[in-house]
Amino acid sequence: MNLTPLHDRVIVRPAKPEETTKGGIIIPDTAKEKPMQGEILAVGNGKVNEDGKVTALQVKVGDKVLYGKYSGTEVSVDGEDLLIMRENDIFAVIS
Numbered sequence: 001m002n003l004t005p006l007h008d009r010v011i012v013r014p015a016k017p018e019e020t021t022k023g024g025i026i027i028p029d030t031a032k033e034k035p036m037q038g039e040i041l042a043v044g045n046g047k048v049n050e051d052g053k054v055t056a057l058q059v060k061v062g063d064k065v066l067y068g069k070y071s072g073t074e075v076s077v078d079g080e081d082l083l084i085m086r087e088n089d090i091f092a093v094i095s
Helices: none
Strands: 009-014 037-041 064-065 074-079 080-086 088-092
Touching: none
Parallel strands: none
Antiparallel strands: 009 037, 009 080, 037 064, 064 088, 074 080
């Protein structure tokens, strides 16, 4: 992947939506919910402050994160659906 985010943006690979419920019922495509977690694939250099200094991002490549349901911009790169979002759209890192 030759995609590098700028400033405080990150590229996230969303998790796959659940195919079945815990009880074993298959969920049809029309009822599947958009996942709200994913894996960070790339990060920008950091946020540029008003004084010109760059603040590094708190997340790093490989982190599993939770984000808002409608966060980010969907893009397709090499046939893979990805999200580009700002670091402040990320709610938590899953450890």
